[in-house]
Amino acid sequence: MINFKKPPIQTLIIYAILAIIAIIMLFPLLWLISTALKSPTENIWQSPPQLLPSQPTLENFSKVWQSLPFGTYLYNSILVSVLTVSLNLLFCSLAAYPLARLSFVGQNGIFIAIVSTIMIPFQIVMIPLYILTVQLGLRNSYLGIIFPSLASAFGIFLLRQAFLGIPKEIEEAARLDGSSELELWWHIMLPAIRPALVTLAIFVFIGAWSDFLWPLIIIQDESLYTLPLGVAKLAGTFSLDWRLVAAGSVISITPVLLLFLLLQKYIVPTDTGSGIKG
DSSP, X not given: OXXXXXXXHHHHHHHHHHHHXXXXXXXXXXXXXXXXXXXXXXXXTOSSOOSSOSSOOSHHHHHHHHHSOHHHHHHHHXXXXXXXXXXXXXXXXXXXXXXXXXXXXXXXXXXXXXXXXXGSOHHHHHHHHHHHHHHTTOTTSHHHHHGGGXXXXXXXXXXXXXXXXXXXXXXXXXXXXXXXXXXXXXXXIHHHTHHHHHHHHHHHHHHHXXXXXXXXXXXXOGGGOOHHHHHHHHHHHTTTOHHHHHXXXXXXXXXXXXXXXXXXXXXXXXXXXXXXXX
């Protein structure tokens, strides 16, 4: 007979506390989804709240999709987010590689200066950044939305730390084979830090997808609206029907949730050498 060892009481208490915290954190999301699925005859403000709709319907999603060009908003968000992620990974890795693997005068000072910008709130640089974007002729354009996120201090810091973890022997072997710096960076270093790249990509994608303030400032053409701006307009159009606002919000957050669920295992750091195949 198998005798299973019971977990200690402290472990049970910790799990119970974590479960309560998880329920509290998930409740707003569950309420949002429930509201989006409720029919017009159901009361969304009843107390205690009813999380399971008595008559679930997809009518709210259909009405939202037909009332506003949500397909255009979705396309804009996907395009902006994908371009932001691609360019951010490119520029951050190009900046992080020499800071981690090369040696030159002022290397540490440059790195400290870059990392110190993390402490500067976006609101401080927002006006100068807006003036620069307008002067470059990027207002009302996809590139104008992407411009502030072409590179980030956090991304450079994260990838630099990942580059530092690559064994010197791998780099020396590639140099003996005649690899140039760009070949070394592209064929050896980037595959070796794939987990860090995926982690940064997830963070950048979520930030670009959910960004509201900068697109609101730089975009005036409704055909270039992203989903956060579309949901804000939806809230103004149907301010008295929160079912439709909830449906638009669910449409907006669903791609991010799916992306996180699909890629969450890559956030956990793995062996640096695992990205290199012989």
